[in-house]
Amino acid sequence: MGRSIAIVSGKGGVGKTSICANLGIALAQRGVNVCLVDADIAMANLSLLLGMQSSPITLHDVLLGEAGIQDAIYDGPNGLKFIPSGLSLENYRRVDADRLATVIKTIQSKFDFVLLDGPAGIEKSVLATIASTEECLLIATPDSPSIADVLKTKIVAQRLGNKPLGVVLNMVRFEKGEIGKEEVSRMMELPVYATIPYDDEMRHSFQRDKAVPVMLRNLQAKSSIEVQKLAARLAGLPVQFDEKKSSGGILSSILHFFASLFGGNKNNGKGMEEMKV
Amino acid sequence: MVFRNVKRIMRSVTKRVLDVEDNRTPQEQMKLLNNFLSRHKFELNTSSIQDLVQSMKKKHLVDSICICSPNGSIVISTDENDFSEAIIGSAMFNYIRTELPESETILVKDKENWFMIFPYNGKIYIIRAASDLTRIELQILAKEIESFLKGHGD
Numbered sequence: 001m002g003r004s005i006a007i008v009s010g011k012g013g014v015g016k017t018s019i020c021a022n023l024g025i026a027l028a029q030r031g032v033n034v035c036l037v038d039a040d041i042a043m044a045n046l047s048l049l050l051g052m053q054s055s056p057i058t059l060h061d062v063l064l065g066e067a068g069i070q071d072a073i074y075d076g077p078n079g080l081k082f083i084p085s086g087l088s089l090e091n092y093r094r095v096d097a098d099r100l101a102t103v104i105k106t107i108q109s110k111f112d113f114v115l116l117d118g119p120a121g122i123e124k125s126v127l128a129t130i131a132s133t134e135e136c137l138l139i140a141t142p143d144s145p146s147i148a149d150v151l152k153t154k155i156v157a158q159r160l161g162n163k164p165l166g167v168v169l170n171m172v173r174f175e176k177g178e179i180g181k182e183e184v185s186r187m188m189e190l191p192v193y194a195t196i197p198y199d200d201e202m203r204h205s206f207q208r209d210k211a212v213p214v215m216l217r218n219l220q221a222k223s224s225i226e227v228q229k230l231a232a233r234l235a236g237l238p239v240q241f242d243e244k245k246s247s248g249g250i251l252s253s254i255l256h257f258f259a260s261l262f263g264g265n266k267n268n269g270k271g272m273e274e275m276k277v
Numbered sequence: 278m279v280f281r282n283v284k285r286i287m288r289s290v291t292k293r294v295l296d297v298e299d300n301r302t303p304q305e306q307m308k309l310l311n312n313f314l315s316r317h318k319f320e321l322n323t324s325s326i327q328d329l330v331q332s333m334k335k336k337h338l339v340d341s342i343c344i345c346s347p348n349g350s351i352v353i354s355t356d357e358n359d360f361s362e363a364i365i366g367s368a369m370f371n372y373i374r375t376e377l378p379e380s381e382t383i384l385v386k387d388k389e390n391w392f393m394i395f396p397y398n399g400k401i402y403i404i405r406a407a408s409d410l411t412r413i414e415l416q417i418l419a420k421e422i423e424s425f426l427k428g429h430g431d
Binding site for chain 2: 098101131144147159179187
């Protein structure tokens with residue numbers, strides 16, 4: 001039986017979908033048998049990011065009982081499998097999110113990992129996403145509104161019998177007004193699984209004709225590197241990329257040195273090295 | 278590319294030296310969040326069913342939990358005077374089940390409360406709360422209580 005993990009946050013816009021897509025790709029690149037599910041049945045953004053928004057059979061059809069789950073599984077990049085959600089508002093109104101748990105149970109034995117990209121908030125579809133998985137990864141940005149929301153999500157997850165694995169801090173700029181990873185970890189009583197720096201490469205994923213996740217465009221981008229570390233940690237695999245190669249030469253090393261000198265946050269400069277698996 | 282990086286460094290140096298941005302970790306907000314978290318800790322490690330349902334009430338943010346048999350006799354309740362609630366709830370559920378055999382949950386809204394009546398493992402659960410819970414939440418609440426009852430010889 002594979003692991004089912006919900007990627008949730010409480011707050012919208014913190015990068016759940018990007019992390020879910022890139023994490024799935026990173027796992028698949030390591031040969032892990034992974035299936036991504038766009039569990040955001042109202043706002044199907046993962047389907048957009050993977051360019052599968054016009055798939056003929058979607059999770060909507062499965063939850064409506066109009067298609068089998070096997071018919072809604074598509075081939076994604078690097079051998080990962082993907083179950084898209086539909087864009088239809090009519091179907092969204094008709095869908096019974098309670099059925100999601102049964103659907104996930106059906107496919108769980110076929111994969112090492114089933115990752116669900118959950119909606120924001122703590123409404124019914126979020127509850128369905130959390131309740132249909134055994135574990136969850138909590139995504140937050142290092143500011144108090146995001147931490148407040150992820151805190152509530154953690155409480156909801158525990159209430160639903162789900163085990164929160166840890167927090168992924170995303171869009172970290174290593175500025176002094178940010179909430180540090182030690183503080184987040186202490187408050188959440190959970191480990192910080194990854195610290196993903198703010199990266200224009202990640203932000204540019206949607207800024208093109210066809211959206212392309214950063215893991216498919218630039219493996220050496222700083223966000224890609226941290227996602228690869230996150231994937232390795234999650235799957236219990238050794239980190240495989242060359243840290244020196246990823247640093248991009250002397251100029252980059254000098255810039256990195258200055259950045260760590262003037263960033264002003266005690267996390268600064270450690271973000272890349274601390275995630276030892 | 279080089280120019281952009283140099284610009285970024287210069288900006289960092291300027292910010293650092295002149296302290297142009299008065300950013301601080303929001304300690305007051307952190308205190309508030311810590312306080313919020315401390316209010317959501319529940320002790321479910323108990324051998325008393327009465328203590329368990331009281332904790333479940335807090336955990337699931339509901340006002341009362343009444344579990345009764347299909348004939349209306351109370352199994353356990355968070356309120357002492359729930360006899361009428363158990364009898365009315367079970368009678369209502371039995372009636373609706375005869376009319377709509379596939380009904381899973383009955384939701385009743387009065388002026389101040391929601392009543393959620395549903396069967397689980399041969400018992401009828403009557404949950405009262407200020408807002409309605411989803412079927413997922415109700416099932417998980419019942420599952421937790423049932424697993425306690427099972428572990429403690431019903």
